[in-house]
Amino acid sequence: VIPGWFSEMSPMWPGEAHSLKVEKVLFQGKSDYQDVIVFQSATYGKVLVLDGVIQLTERDECAYQEMITHLPLSSIPNPKKVLVIGGGDGGVLREVARHASVEQIDMCEIDKMVVDVSKQFFPDVAIGFEDPRVNLVIGDGVAYLKNAAEGSYDAVIVDSSDPIGPAKELFEKPFFQSVARALRPGGVVCTQAESLWLHMDIIEDIVSNCREIFKGSVNYAWTSVPTYPSGVIGFMLCSTEGPDVDFKHPVNPIDDSSSKSYGPLKFYNAEIHSAAFCLPSFAKKVIESK
Numbered sequence: 566v567i568p569g570w571f572s573e574m575s576p577m578w579p580g581e582a583h584s585l586k587v588e589k590v591l592f593q594g595k596s597d598y599q600d601v602i603v604f605q606s607a608t609y610g611k612v613l614v615l616d617g618v619i620q621l622t623e624r625d626e627c628a629y630q631e632m633i634t635h636l637p638l639s640s641i642p643n644p645k646k647v648l649v650i651g652g653g654d655g656g657v658l659r660e661v662a663r664h665a666s667v668e669q670i671d672m673c674e675i676d677k678m679v680v681d682v683s684k685q686f687f688p689d690v691a692i693g694f695e696d697p698r699v700n701l702v703i704g705d706g707v708a709y710l711k712n713a714a715e716g717s718y719d720a721v722i723v724d725s726s727d728p729i730g731p732a733k734e735l736f737e738k739p740f741f742q743s744v745a746r747a748l749r750p751g752g753v754v755c756t757q758a759e760s761l762w763l764h765m766d767i768i769e770d771i772v773s774n775c776r777e778i779f780k781g782s783v784n785y786a787w788t789s790v791p792t793y794p795s796g797v798i799g800f801m802l803c804s805t806e807g808p809d810v811d812f813k814h815p816v817n818p819i820d821d822s823s824s825k826s827y828g829p830l831k832f833y834n835a836e837i838h839s840a841a842f843c844l845p846s847f848a849k850k851v852i853e854s855k
């Protein structure tokens with residue numbers, strides 16, 4: 566490692582590494598599940614790293630948190646009960662909390678150290694934990710969903726790290742089946758779905774599993790996040806059989822009263838919502854043919 570530089574290397578993106586200049590290491594720990602590092606970068610604010618992989622930076626976390634949350638929640642008219650799997654930084658909770666129609670936000674995060682570190686070093690992200698509608702469970706999302714009552718959620722958001730490490734099972738068919746069971750008819754799920762530049766094979770498998778399991782609509786969306794590998798990350802948007810969901814045309818705008826508590830949205834808007842579903846030809850071929 567060049568003195569003062571952090572380079573993000575993984576078998577999931579061989580031969581390439583995005584680097585950030587390190588001002589100061591603020592935290593280093595090892596939880597029951599993974600290595601946890603927080604460092605102050607020179608130009609992206611504070612950075613959270615799990616097992617050597619960048620999970621969020623203060624500068625661009627808005628893009629990921631706003632898109633993974635508002636792509637599903639703005640696609641259904643009146644979300645009331647929402648489940649978040651992963652996302653222990655609290656950023657998705659902050660974005661879900663902007664929706665006044667939401668009455669209950671359940672979260673299942675496996676690693677308590679991620680929650681504690683986020684509260685200590687990323688207060689503007691962890692602010693999501695303060696919303697009174699939030700019920701936090703520290704545990705395995707796979708088990709949580711197995712025990713969830715059938716048809717009990719309007720929306721599920723799977724804010725996972727990559728399928729190497731604790732999040733591995735969140736990319737497998739049984740988990741998607743348990744999500745479908747926990748959703749009401751016409752309910753929606755949005756999952757972290759990697760990069761179309763790097764992971765078309767993983768995406769192909771996820772799409773074919775989702776088409777078998779979710780009998781409503783199945784779409785892939787993507788957005789720009791400079792500090793994720795290849796500078797983009799994708800999302801699977803699926804709905805269960807029932808009332809139609811057209812993910813490409815948002816029906817549920819966010820009331821800007823939420824800006825009072827969390828500040829204005831920095832990234833998401835209705836146009837970028839629709840644009841997120843426009844795919845390059847090499848991806849369309851794979852995703853729309855499955």
Ligand SMILES: NCCCCCc1nc2ccccc2[nH]1
Binds near residue numbers: 620757798
């Ligand atoms: N290589 C892409 C990684 C995407 C990570 C998305 C993400 N960011 C997170 C922050 C805290 C906890 C879980 C998280 N999942």
